[in-house]
Amino acid sequence: MRIFDPHIHMSSRTTDDYAAMHAAGVRALVEPAFWLGQPRTNVGSFTDYFDALVGWEPFRASQFGIAHHCTIALNPKEANDPRCVPVLELLPRYLEKDGVVAVGEIGYDSMTEQEDKAFAAQLALAIAHDLPALVHTPHRDKAAGTERSIAVVRESGIAPERVVLDHLNELTVAMAKESGCWLGFSIYPDTKMDEDRMVAILREYGTERVLVNSAADWGRSDPLKTRRTGDAMLAAGFTEDDVDLVLWRNPVEFYGRSGRLSLEGLSPEAEFAGNSILRGARK
Amino acid sequence: MNAWLEKALSDVAADATVLHTVFPAVGRRVGRAVDDAARVRLLAAAPGAAAEMPGLYRHGDAAEKRAVLHGLSVVDTGDAGIELVADALRTNDTRLVAAAMGEYAATHLDAPAYRHGVLKCVFMGIPLAEVAGLDRRTDEELLRMLRDFAAERTAAGREVPADLRTLLNEQDG
Numbered sequence: 001m002r003i004f005d006p007h008i009h010m011s012s013r014t015t016d017d018y019a020a021m022h023a024a025g026v027r028a029l030v031e032p033a034f035w036l037g038q039p040r041t042n043v044g045s046f047t048d049y050f051d052a053l054v055g056w057e058p059f060r061a062s063q064f065g066i067a068h069h070c071t072i073a074l075n076p077k078e079a080n081d082p083r084c085v086p087v088l089e090l091l092p093r094y095l096e097k098d099g100v101v102a103v104g105e106i107g108y109d110s111m112t113e114q115e116d117k118a119f120a121a122q123l124a125l126a127i128a129h130d131l132p133a134l135v136h137t138p139h140r141d142k143a144a145g146t147e148r149s150i151a152v153v154r155e156s157g158i159a160p161e162r163v164v165l166d167h168l169n170e171l172t173v174a175m176a177k178e179s180g181c182w183l184g185f186s187i188y189p190d191t192k193m194d195e196d197r198m199v200a201i202l203r204e205y206g207t208e209r210v211l212v213n214s215a216a217d218w219g220r221s222d223p224l225k226t227r228r229t230g231d232a233m234l235a236a237g238f239t240e241d242d243v244d245l246v247l248w249r250n251p252v253e254f255y256g257r258s259g260r261l262s263l264e265g266l267s268p269e270a271e272f273a274g275n276s277i278l279r280g281a282r283k
Numbered sequence: 284m285n286a287w288l289e290k291a292l293s294d295v296a297a298d299a300t301v302l303h304t305v306f307p308a309v310g311r312r313v314g315r316a317v318d319d320a321a322r323v324r325l326l327a328a329a330p331g332a333a334a335e336m337p338g339l340y341r342h343g344d345a346a347e348k349r350a351v352l353h354g355l356s357v358v359d360t361g362d363a364g365i366e367l368v369a370d371a372l373r374t375n376d377t378r379l380v381a382a383a384m385g386e387y388a389a390t391h392l393d394a395p396a397y398r399h400g401v402l403k404c405v406f407m408g409i410p411l412a413e414v415a416g417l418d419r420r421t422d423e424e425l426l427r428m429l430r431d432f433a434a435e436r437t438a439a440g441r442e443v444p445a446d447l448r449t450l451l452n453e454q455d456g
Binding site: 051054055056058059093096097098099259260262264 | 310348
């Protein structure tokens with residue numbers, strides 16, 4: 001089973017996770033820029049984070065035979081802090097990087113006026129930089145927030161097939177599918193969505209335009225949930241081709257729209273025998 | 284030649300600040316396998332590239348930073364490249380560290396910085412063949428550091444890199 005995790009925050013994960021992901025079949029992933037748990041208080045904190053997403057983290061991933069790409073944005077939560085908002089002016093520089101395959105995560109957290117502004121401004125940036133957009137739907141008041149997100153996407157003029165609405169559930173999948181956007185599902189140990197509910201949704205709504213991710217981060221989460229979902233699909237009677245469509249070809253098609261996805265040569269980038277991550281572990 | 288690169292080369296020749304827009308796009312436009320070489324060509328083609336290189340490094344992703352480091356050996360930046368090399372040598376990215384220890388480092392780093400650069404390469408498993416200037420910059424202190432490193436590895440039951448063993452044997456033999 002080859003797996004592309006279209007949403008996972010590897011900066012928060014260990015090298016053991018990378019090794020386990022590779023063993024489970026993960027060969028490519030996208031790491032969206034998001035908040036860090038601890039609120040940021042200045043723009044420099046963002047740029048160091050973005051630099052890691054186009055620098056250190058892809059190197060780390062390459063050591064485990066996994067292709068790393070990222071999305072860049074001011075996240076909805078921190079769009080509410082006036083100390084963070086000026087980072088919007090620095091985004092164009094990052095949105096030109098080879099490893100950046102979408103603008104994201106953008107969208108709503110508490111549906112404030114500041115979030116409205118940042119959301120619309122960043123959809124405009126996606127259009128200007130010819131990039132897809134990754135839209136985070138809010139955890140609280142999700143149905144209303146998803147509806148409003150769809151309206152903002154429509155108003156922006158970006159083509160819906162270049163947008164993924166993420167963290168969907170039973171209550172929001174129908175309106176999202178109707179919108180023409182891609183459908184993102186985050187499979188969590190006990191909250192957003194689990195693999196059996198995911199299988200039921202795939203049965204009802206089909207496998208087209210569906211992205212399944214682990215969204216693993218610094219919270220309680222599991223970077224192998226993509227694999228678990230593939231296993232659950234097979235157990236429920238889906239074919240291996242169905243699994244390959246959902247876990248590989250769909251994310252490749254969606255993020256491939258950036259024109260920047262690089263999946264050739266998935267062996268470690270550095271040819272050297274030893275390196276800084278496997279430091280000292282090998283004899 | 285790649286048509287995009289051809290145009291970029293003539294554009295940067297006319298105006299070095301065009302580097303800001305073409306530099307990040309080289310991987311997807313020319314190919315990830317040849318991006319270092321293409322970026323170095325762009326630097327070499329731009330009169331005034333030296334003034335742009337610190338900014339290109341600071342704002343670059345890992346591949347852009349690596350190309351600027353390679354470019355230091357092609358474009359005359361005087362001493363301005365030393366802090367870029369120092370920054371790269373503080374990272375843990377083997378590709379950046381290897382790129383930092385090119386001809387420019389061999390010419391411009393002072394003895395302590397050069398020695399630690401070499402030692403870091405050995406420590407990270409970067410082949411010594413990637414390090415410039417060893418023939419003329421290897422001194423007694425560097426040899427002591429390398430012998431100590433080899434002794435530490437041996438004491439831990441770990442392998443001493445073959446190229447380091449060869450170098451030490453030549454010096455001691």
